[in-house]
Amino acid sequence: MTDSLLSVRDLSVTFRLPEGEVTAVDRLGFDVAPGEVLGIVGESGSGKSQILFSLMGLLAPNGRASGQALFAGQDLLAMTDTELDRVRGVSMAMIFQDPMTSLNPYKRVGDQLAEGLVVHKGLSWRAARAEAVRMLDRVRIPDAASRARRYPHEFSGGMRQRVMIAMALLVNPRLLLADEPTTALDVTIQSQIIDILAELARDMGTSIVFVTHDLGVVARLCDRVIVLYGGRIMEEAPADILFNAPRHPYAKGLLDTTPRIAAPLTRRLDIIPGTPRSGGAMLPGCPFAPRCASRIAACEAVQPPLIGIGPAHRTACHLIGEAP
Amino acid sequence: MTALLQLHDLTAGYPVPAGLLSRDRLVPVVHDVSFTLEAGRTLGIVGESGCGKSTLGRAILQLIPTISGKVLWQGQDLAELAPEALRRRRSEFQIIFQDALAALDPRMTIGRIVGQPLATFEPHLSRADRHDRAVEALRQVGLSADFAARYPHEMSGGQAQRVGLARAIIGRPKLIVCDEPVSALDVSIQAQVVNLLMDLQEELGLALIFISHNLSVVRHISHEVMVMCLGRIVEHGPRDDFYAGPLHPYSRALMDAVPEPDPRRERGRIGLSLPGELPSSLDPLPGCVFASRCPQVEARCRADRPDLRDITPTRRAACHFVEPLR
Ligand SMILES: Nc1ncnc2c1ncn2[C@@H]1O[C@H](COP(=O)(O)OP(=O)(O)OP(=O)(O)O)[C@@H](O)[C@H]1O
Numbered sequence: 001m002t003d004s005l006l007s008v009r010d011l012s013v014t015f016r017l018p019e020g021e022v023t024a025v026d027r028l029g030f031d032v033a034p035g036e037v038l039g040i041v042g043e044s045g046s047g048k049s050q051i052l053f054s055l056m057g058l059l060a061p062n063g064r065a066s067g068q069a070l071f072a073g074q075d076l077l078a079m080t081d082t083e084l085d086r087v088r089g090v091s092m093a094m095i096f097q098d099p100m101t102s103l104n105p106y107k108r109v110g111d112q113l114a115e116g117l118v119v120h121k122g123l124s125w126r127a128a129r130a131e132a133v134r135m136l137d138r139v140r141i142p143d144a145a146s147r148a149r150r151y152p153h154e155f156s157g158g159m160r161q162r163v164m165i166a167m168a169l170l171v172n173p174r175l176l177l178a179d180e181p182t183t184a185l186d187v188t189i190q191s192q193i194i195d196i197l198a199e200l201a202r203d204m205g206t207s208i209v210f211v212t213h214d215l216g217v218v219a220r221l222c223d224r225v226i227v228l229y230g231g232r233i234m235e236e237a238p239a240d241i242l243f244n245a246p247r248h249p250y251a252k253g254l255l256d257t258t259p260r261i262a263a264p265l266t267r268r269l270d271i272i273p274g275t276p277r278s279g280g281a282m283l284p285g286c287p288f289a290p291r292c293a294s295r296i297a298a299c300e301a302v303q304p305p306l307i308g309i310g311p312a313h314r315t316a317c318h319l320i321g322e323a324p
Numbered sequence: 325m326t327a328l329l330q331l332h333d334l335t336a337g338y339p340v341p342a343g344l345l346s347r348d349r350l351v352p353v354v355h356d357v358s359f360t361l362e363a364g365r366t367l368g369i370v371g372e373s374g375c376g377k378s379t380l381g382r383a384i385l386q387l388i389p390t391i392s393g394k395v396l397w398q399g400q401d402l403a404e405l406a407p408e409a410l411r412r413r414r415s416e417f418q419i420i421f422q423d424a425l426a427a428l429d430p431r432m433t434i435g436r437i438v439g440q441p442l443a444t445f446e447p448h449l450s451r452a453d454r455h456d457r458a459v460e461a462l463r464q465v466g467l468s469a470d471f472a473a474r475y476p477h478e479m480s481g482g483q484a485q486r487v488g489l490a491r492a493i494i495g496r497p498k499l500i501v502c503d504e505p506v507s508a509l510d511v512s513i514q515a516q517v518v519n520l521l522m523d524l525q526e527e528l529g530l531a532l533i534f535i536s537h538n539l540s541v542v543r544h545i546s547h548e549v550m551v552m553c554l555g556r557i558v559e560h561g562p563r564d565d566f567y568a569g570p571l572h573p574y575s576r577a578l579m580d581a582v583p584e585p586d587p588r589r590e591r592g593r594i595g596l597s598l599p600g601e602l603p604s605s606l607d608p609l610p611g612c613v614f615a616s617r618c619p620q621v622e623a624r625c626r627a628d629r630p631d632l633r634d635i636t637p638t639r640r641a642a643c644h645f646v647e648p649l650r
């Protein structure tokens with residue numbers, strides 16, 4: 001794809017541990033188009049966060065990323081810290097589940113926002129503070145001018161998340177990486193945050209990679225979805241296809257096991273047996289094989305390749321054949 | 325027949341230290357809660373963070389002080405029981421928590437953790453009998469006998485929740501209060517634990533109080549649903565009626581906000597979220613608890629708090645605009 005804003009190829013993330021090396025992300029490839037919202041769903045430990053951390057250069061000291069991640073044509077994984085800093089300051093930003101990880105508790109919110117503009121864009125403090133208030137207003141913080149003079153602990157969880165989004169938006173990023181930003185919030189507040197992000201993609205053309213374990217949030221916000229398991233892509237498809245005609249047994253299982261608020265009730269929820277895999281060495285076969293009800297001998301022995309089975313639709317399963 | 329559990333206008337809260345010479349003051353967190361729960365039934369309690377769901381669960385189990393009102397357990401006012409009598413009755417009502425692992429003593433084997441409540445409830449049991457009962461309880465929650473010899477740090481989140489449940493059922497309780505028991509679990513594990521709770525309910529005739537912020541999970545497990553907002557019940561009724569058409573504007577707002585794994589339905593909802601946040605429960609306003617965010621609000625909502633009224637023989641709601649059917 002030539003029109004991608006982000007183009008990831010062969011991305012692996014490994015961690016060195018006393019007992020050996022663990023692979024958290026295994027030779028992943030995906031693209032994000034301008035203005036597109038890509039959802040990455042997976043259970044805990046599937047590697048969602050490490051994908052984003054590797055792109056932002058935020059891996060833990062014992063972690064290492066390999067492969068290629070072309071952002072606007074430049075490889076993020078090959079950049080020096082200074083080069084990466086420049087990209088992070090002007091065209092790429094990340095928001096986290098816990099906003100306090102990126103807010104300084106001892107600084108007024110408005111000043112924290114303004115600081116980035118002074119450092120990266122060379123604005124005067126006065127102009128930067130005005131811009132910060134404008135941005136707080138845009139993420140619908142009521143009474144933004146006076147709130148800008150408050151400290152993070154004086155904000156509710158939902159308000160802090162807005163502040164973090166405002167901070168990310170100040171750099172007017174072309175790509176926003178979001179790591180479960182609504183998971184800790186109440187549903188009504190989550191809805192407000194999703195509205196803000198959807199508006200951003202629609203009106204500003206910002207691309208978003210949204211990582212979550214919540215299929216409902218993906219359905220509301222994302223154009224395209226990657227289902228991740230054990231650090232590998234199980235299935236990738238446009239949202240309508242993934243939710244209405246999933247092919248991979250794990251993607252199907254995940255949808256069937258999710259309780260719904262507006263569907264006929266079954267006596268018991270469908271289950272996926274077993275527990276998600278965590279850590280350890282990569283298995284020779286499909287990471288989902290140990291829990292898969294349809295597995296055949298090949299599943300535990302050979303890793304199924306990710307193959308195209310329809311327009312923008314890929315899956316990695318021995319039981320599903322390539323589209324003609 | 326007397327009901328298993330009845331609450332009459334229960335108001336409960338936490339002590340805040342007062343000055344040197346005055347006594348600690350109790351600050352109410354849940355207000356005027358009344359309901360009846362029959363044996364073998366599940367009451368789902370939903371609401372956003374800080375609405376008092378967990379406080380209510382703890383107040384029912386006498387883990388925090390009652391300020392006014394009554395908790396009747398099989399007709400017996402629990403507040404009137406002497407501490408020793410209450411301790412013996414505790415085998416009949418148990419609790420499990422969201423962070424199941426933190427509730428397990430890391431230095432004890434799973435078998436000892438699970439069997440421990442029997443030391444209080446059935447002190448005459450021999451060590452061997454206690455172990456057998458622990459293995460039996462583990463089996464009931466789907467864990468094999470070899471788990472008895474393992475330690476908490478070897479448990480995954482789902483296994484830890486099963487251990488918590490084994491410990492809760494070992495004294496043969498009639499009620500388990502489940503405080504966000506699946507909120508920290510992966511979806512695939514969440515379904516396993518929800519099914520297990522439903523199976524145990526059938527097998528043992530348990531009543532459950534299932535506290536959760538997740539309306540979809542509550543729908544699956546509950547016979548009736550109660551919605552709380554800022555420490556008060558705003559709606560209560562049978563599950564199917566509730567989900568088919570919630571009465572209170574707050575219930576409706578909660579339900580509309582839940583994202584469903586269905587893109588066609590969800591895309592139409594972008595931009596429709598309810599603005600604002602709930603005010604703090606610490607400085608309560610005089611009117612309806614939802615007045616500050618309610619799309620239907622009128623002057624009287626800010627002035628008078630609507631009573632929780634019977635709307636139909638089985639449904640209650642606290643809203644000036646929801647009129648009893650006659
Ligand atoms: N510093 C580290 N050292 C060793 N292993 C690590 C380290 N950081 C992460 N991992 C491992 O990488 C794997 C993927 O972790 P990651 O945080 O990406 O999961 P996730 O999908 O974001 O999960 P969650 O939903 O819990 O946030 C896990 O098995 C984790 O244990």
Ligand SMILES: [Mg+2]
Pocket residue numbers: 048049050179
């Ligand atoms: Mg993560």
